[in-house]
Amino acid sequence: MKNSSTSNRIKSIRSSLVLTSFFFAGAFISPVYSKCDKSGSDIMNQQNKKQSAATEQEEQEIVILDIATKKKETRGMKRFMRKKSDDDKKSVMYFDSPKTIKGSGLLSWKTPEGDNQWLYIPELKKLQRIASGSRKNYFMGTDFTYADLEGEDLKKNQYTCSQEVSCQKGKSTCYVIEAKPISDKEARNIGYSKRMLLVDKKDLITLKIVFFDLKGQKLKTAEYANWVEDKGLWRPNLAIMDRHGVQKTYIKVNARTLNGSIDDMVLTKRFLEKEMHIK
Numbered sequence: 001m002k003n004s005s006t007s008n009r010i011k012s013i014r015s016s017l018v019l020t021s022f023f024f025a026g027a028f029i030s031p032v033y034s035k036c037d038k039s040g041s042d043i044m045n046q047q048n049k050k051q052s053a054a055t056e057q058e059e060q061e062i063v064i065l066d067i068a069t070k071k072k073e074t075r076g077m078k079r080f081m082r083k084k085s086d087d088d089k090k091s092v093m094y095f096d097s098p099k100t101i102k103g104s105g106l107l108s109w110k111t112p113e114g115d116n117q118w119l120y121i122p123e124l125k126k127l128q129r130i131a132s133g134s135r136k137n138y139f140m141g142t143d144f145t146y147a148d149l150e151g152e153d154l155k156k157n158q159y160t161c162s163q164e165v166s167c168q169k170g171k172s173t174c175y176v177i178e179a180k181p182i183s184d185k186e187a188r189n190i191g192y193s194k195r196m197l198l199v200d201k202k203d204l205i206t207l208k209i210v211f212f213d214l215k216g217q218k219l220k221t222a223e224y225a226n227w228v229e230d231k232g233l234w235r236p237n238l239a240i241m242d243r244h245g246v247q248k249t250y251i252k253v254n255a256r257t258l259n260g261s262i263d264d265m266v267l268t269k270r271f272l273e274k275e276m277h278i279k
Contacts, residue, residue: 033163040159040177047204048086048154053233055262056081059255064142065248073141075101077251078277080266086154087112090267093149094120094277095140103278104140107269108150117146120272127269136191143220143241143249147190152206156182164201173201187214205234220244230258 036043062075076097083089087110094105103122109115117130130137135147157179167174177197181187193216198208209222220243224236235258239251265271 033165036161036164036175038161038175040161040175040179041154043161043175043177043199043204044152044154044159044179047199047206048152050204051233052083053081053258054083055257055259057257057260057262058253061252061254062142063250063252065250067245067247074098080262082262082267089151092267092271092277094272096279101140103275105272105277106139106146106149107267107272110150110153115150117150118269118272122275122278125273127273132189135189143243143247145191147192148222148241156186158182167198167200167207174207175199175201192219203234205236218244230256233258 058079060077064073079093081091089110091108095101105120107118118127130146160178162176179195193212193214196210211219213219223240226237237253241249
């Protein structure tokens with residue numbers, strides 16, 4: 001029994017070290033480890049409480065880079081979000097350039113009755129509901145899936161903090177948190193077996209996420225940079241999703257308003273169906 005227990009501990013240590021090593025390439029971490037002072041779920045709940053806004057409005061510039069050809073495509077996007085509670089959140093995002101995709105948008109609702117997403121394509125003149133099993137698909141040629149665009153859902157994941165590490169070139173301490181879907185079905189729906197999150201301990205902001213496919217292989221990496229503070233809330237002005245060796249998507253935020261006024265109509269199906277967002 002002692003040999004078995006020792007073997008399990010060694011495996012656990014090795015697994016933790018391997019998972020943490022995935023962050024080294026981004027130069028966020030120097031290898032200084034210590035045990036977590038809080039559970040993964042406590043950390044993520046505190047982050048949700050500390051960094052949530054009632055409303056958000058953003059004007060974004062999106063650049064999609066094909067790794068092989070070096071070809072770039074630039075798009076403009078607007079995003080609106082309202083959150084009344086963890087079970088009552090609605091958002092809409094739509095492209096306003098270039099002309100080839102102008103007006104295409106995504107409406108997301110999280111309600112006590114359930115979660116739903118709808119895609120609007122102007123040529124089709126109707127909303128298309130995104131099925132649960134399609135949340136793993138990529139949104140409009142970007143490297144963000146429909147599931148990624150839902151944001152962090154604390155009820156759909158199990159969080160485990162493996163260690164605290166020195167990060168941001170030794171300037172900060174970060175938690176290394178493993179996020180696993182709550183069920184095999186949820187894993188299949190989103191296409192991830194797990195994600196590894198690097199969360200700044202002081203400000204409780206997520207600096208980096210490593211995504212693993214259903215076979216446990218590293219799939220892609222998201223990095224968040226150019227952080228700004230607005231009335232105690234931290235937001236990144238740059239997000240980079242790197243689907244290694246395939247494509248990168250850069251999202252630059254050119255303008256943002258937190259806790260401002262948003263017309264109720266903007267977050268309805270009618271807003272997209274009647275093309276009230278197209279000028």
